[in-house]
Amino acid sequence: MRPAADARQVAQYILARRQSVGDAVTPMQLIKLAYIAQGYMLGRHGRPLFKEAVEAWQYGPVVPSVYHAVKDYRSSPVQKVANLDYDFSQAEREIMDMVADTYGGYDGIVLSSATHQSGSPWDITWSRNGKNAVISNDIIEHFYRNLGSQQHHSAL
Numbered sequence: 657m658r659p660a661a662d663a664r665q666v667a668q669y670i671l672a673r674r675q676s677v678g679d680a681v682t683p684m685q686l687i688k689l690a691y692i693a694q695g696y697m698l699g700r701h702g703r704p705l706f707k708e709a710v711e712a713w714q715y716g717p718v719v720p721s722v723y724h725a726v727k728d729y730r731s732s733p734v735q736k737v738a739n740l741d742y743d744f745s746q747a748e749r750e751i752m753d754m755v756a757d758t759y760g761g762y763d764g765i766v767l768s769s770a771t772h773q774s775g776s777p778w779d780i781t782w783s784r785n786g787k788n789a790v791i792s793n794d795i796i797e798h799f800y801r802n803l804g805s806q807q808h809h810s811a812l
Contacts, residue, residue: 663706663719664738666690666752667726671737673756680733683726684715684764688771691717693755695777698793699800701747709790712781716772717791 667690674681681689690706697705710717726734744752759767772778777799781791 660704660707661742661744661748662738662740663690663694663708663722664725665740665742665744666693666706667719667722668737668740669744669749669752670756670760671734673753674760679760681760682731682764683723683729683734684731685760685762685767686726686734686737687718687722688716688764688767689755689759690719690722691771692759692767693752694719695796695800696755696804697748697751698797699802699804700751702797704793705748705751710777710796712778712785712787712789712791714787716768717778 667686670689670693671681671686691710694705694710697703706719708719708721710719722737725737729735762770772782777791777795780795781789
């Protein structure tokens with residue numbers, strides 16, 4: 657099996673997808689969309705979309721490499737994440753397209769609130785291990801697998 661992508665490549669793919677339909681994406685939105693894509697990849701395919709760990713920060717789950725790549729935009733639209741090429745598989749593109757199309761219209765505040773609600777991987781990790789602890793892929797996978805098995809499912 658080939659190695660997973662860099663999370664910044666995932667963020668760039670999602671950003672490009674949203675930009676292609678004329679949408680602006682803030683750093684907070686993009687950070688949460690990358691996390692949600694990781695969740696759906698783990699939940700549906702049992703493997704990570706990107707190799708970096710997700711951490712439980714104050715305002716929800718964060719991938720540090722994506723945060724550092726986009727933080728200077730503050731609340732302005734992100735123009736570009738990284739010039740890192742990666743040949744995503746069809747399954748990976750389908751997950752990222754679905755996440756970008758389904759959740760990309762929600763602002764960063766809504767996405768942040770949704771991703772750190774009670775019982776979420778962020779909430780479990782924050783409660784057990786505290787601020788900035790790594791959220792295990794096992795917890796993320798379990799949450800998104802259960803989410804996907806519900807008749808009406810959404811990360812929001």
